[in-house]
Amino acid sequence: VEHAPYIYECVTCHRQFDPRDRILTCTDCGLVKGTLDVLYQDLEEPDRQRKSDWILPYQIGHWRYRRVLPIPADIEVPDLHVGNTPLFKAARLEKRYGCKDILIKDDTRNPSASLKDRASSVAVCHAKWLGYTHIGAASTGNAGISLAFWAAATEIQAHIFVPQRVSESALTMLGIFGATIYRIRGNYDQAFEQFARAVDRFGWYSRNTATNPVLGEGKKTVALEIAEAMTDAPPDAVIVPVGDGCILGGLWKGFCDARKMGLIPQVPRLYGVQSSGADPLVKAFDNGSNVVEPISPQTLADSIAVGNPRDAVKALRAVRLSHGGLIAVRDDAILEAMRELARLVPVFVEPASAAPLAGLIALTERGVIRKSETVVLVMTGSGTKDLASARSAASVLPLDIGTSPQDLDVIEAQLSSERRQT
Amino acid sequence: VEHAPYIYECVTCHRQFDPRDRILTCTDCGLVKGTLDVLYQDLEEPDRQRKSDWILPYQIGHWRYRRVLPIPADIEVPDLHVGNTPLFKAARLEKRYGCKDILIKDDTRNPSASLKDRASSVAVCHAKWLGYTHIGAASTGNAGISLAFWAAATEIQAHIFVPQRVSESALTMLGIFGATIYRIRGNYDQAFEQFARAVDRFGWYSRNTATNPVLGEGKKTVALEIAEAMTDAPPDAVIVPVGDGCILGGLWKGFCDARKMGLIPQVPRLYGVQSSGADPLVKAFDNGSNVVEPISPQTLADSIAVGNPRDAVKALRAVRLSHGGLIAVRDDAILEAMRELARLVPVFVEPASAAPLAGLIALTERGVIRKSETVVLVMTGSGTKDLASARSAASVLPLDIGTSPQDLDVIEAQLSSERRQT
Secondary structure, eight states: OOOOOEEEEETTTOOEEOGGGOOOSOTTTHHHHTOEEEEEGGGGOTTOOOHHHHOOTTSOGGGGGGGGSSSOTTSOOOOSOOSOOOEEEOHHHHHHHTOSEEEEEEGGGSTTSBTHHHHHHHHHHHHHHTTOSEEEEEOSSHHHHHHHHHHHHHTOEEEEEEETTOOHHHHHHHHHTTOEEEEESSOHHHHHHHHHHHHHHHTOEEOOTTTOHHHHHHHTHHHHHHHHHTTTSOOSEEEEEOSSSHHHHHHHHHHHHHHHTTSOSSOOEEEEEEETTSOHHHHHHHTTOSOOOOOOOOOSOGGGOOSSOTTHHHHHHHHHHTTOEEEEEOHHHHHHHHHHHHHHSOOOBOHHHHHHHHHHHHHHHTTSSOTTSEEEEEEOBBGGGOHHHHHHHHOOOOEEEOSSGGGGHHHHHHHHHHHHHO | OOOOOEEEEETTTOOEEOGGGOOOSOTTTHHHHTOEEEEEGGGGOTTOOOHHHHOOTTSOGGGGGGGGSSSOTTSOOOOSOOSOOOEEEOHHHHHHHTOSEEEEEEGGGSTTSBTHHHHHHHHHHHHHHTTOSEEEEEOSSHHHHHHHHHHHHHTOEEEEEEETTOOHHHHHHHHHTTOEEEEESSOHHHHHHHHHHHHHHHTOEEOOTTTOHHHHHHHTHHHHHHHHHTTTSOOSEEEEEOSSSHHHHHHHHHHHHHHHTTSOSSOOEEEEEEETTSOHHHHHHHTTOSOOOOOOOOOSOGGGOOSSOTTHHHHHHHHHHTTOEEEEEOHHHHHHHHHHHHHHSOOOBOHHHHHHHHHHHHHHHTTSSOTTSEEEEEEOBBGGGOHHHHHHHHOOOOEEEOSSGGGGHHHHHHHHHHHHHO
């Protein structure tokens, strides 16, 4: 098994770089405008269009695509079943919203319960190849926990920078996997700054999705899996939650690769959903601009509470070139969607992952997506790590009951009243 | 696809019953001694020994074994990927403990993150077949959450009885899936009593693993998956945590079925691990008795904190007939095993699921399991639902750091001291 030789190319000025030089962004265009694409030379050749050239069916999970992942063949990958997540029809959602085809891609079923595992698993292997023994990230949630997991899997030391107000549950999960945790006396942006300084000073590998092009390569495998599973009837649209914008960029890359492999004739329309309290990319999209005005985010959907999106260029490119779009939904619509997903699919997701369903409802109301179209909703993270939001969404109170047999009369009364209602 | 016709048979007096009669335990032998086995007539025929007769490869997850599940072919099963969980070598655990073959069967990767999904998924389909629209359980943890999930999947109303001191997180997860929750003003045993009364009074289907023989049939699929994956090199021993004893009973049944199908030549030795603070089955086993003395359980491992095991007969039969055993381990050994599993595999489990590793260490020290043998440890439940225990196991404190560049000197000092140590 050979991996395809690859190069980096700047998304803005298209200057090319050698990945072995350990650079992360274009030296001319800088951090935000200079994010890099990963291009596999073989995939650009018109005579290499057969699926069988690209997919290794005997590999576990998303490593079946390792010929188009930036990890050489002699680097061992951990046998931990990342990717290959369920993709299935949600018949009761279809019925409820009058849609013909709603599919759920359930990435909560990854090893650390989020889509981030696709990126982290590729990052740690890439770091090992380049000889790193330490890897760092700033994160309070899925990305940090996922990195701690994959660092444990590959015997690399993880260094995770968290803000002062990190949750106990995040500290617990980071700690159990053996990460070193730095709690910065400040907010997330300050934790991020210290992380960036530490990476420079100590020479660690950086798991920063927005600047390290390798991480988007990991995320793209969710698109490859959708494309491979739906070769005979590709989706019209795919909807994901959007914070920094990295998943949109990864999807675009994955579907472009899938098209070049001959899995699908064209990239589906890609839609990103933000909370109306944290929608700078929606505003930029509506204005037809590439310039994003930072805002102060106000949403309960932690994983997409981003005021200054760090992967804006790739995200806007993905929705524009695919003829999709960006839309904002209110937090109450997100909670309602969380409840619907848990009862009509069921799948238990964090608020960010409910945003695609809320977005689908809004997009069909506007006629942007037709109810006859085939739509995939990507569930990016499990609800188990944010039980406070789940509590708001569940809105169910227990019925308090005593211990004697006649205390069950309360249940009898309730069941009769339900029967009368139906 | 036909299912095999099946009958119930009492584990004690071997009297047989027709499953359509809706009985749960032997009418002669009563609740504990009268648990029932499910016997498939075709599987007892010596001319039906080919794997291909029994396994449906195109079915998703554990439904590939539905010919030996008590659900007729015309009953639709939800397409939600239960079972087919990862089974993989834990190379670093092997190295650490000098063992040749330690395999992890990771049942935390089920839809509601525990092995209980195997039982609940079969129970709801069985209930649907028999025409029930309501299903009940008493549970504070995995079983209740799993039932709420599968009831949502099949549009059956779940009624879950919880004790006064139920955790907020359990209430949240039960609620998000739409279960009706009854909080009983009393302890777990009192909640269980009210559940049993309610099932009788309102005619609900009962998801009581210890008395409903169908649930063990669901649990057995973990053994069928291990047997099918390891046909060429079957395990010498399989180790599971033990509370009521239902998983041991399910494993025995599954491996017996697998032997009849020709997947394995004999049932592996089955070992059950209890906490030393809740070890009534270990005591009965050591005394060579079938009579279990109830105790008051004292352990942080919630899922096996059982003082009066309700499936004792099947559990003791499983370890005796397979030439395995039962062993108790201390809670501190369980926490240590939790930490090792999270760092050397990694897999994040609840304390009960760490007990098999603690048990393996004790059993190899005693020479009961040889280090050259092939051993499967079954991870029955995720750590995400009991973060308090994970906090005890993690034993990592964050390093508090300021926001200025020179505050990183602390990290420099720590890294140098680590370098000196290695």
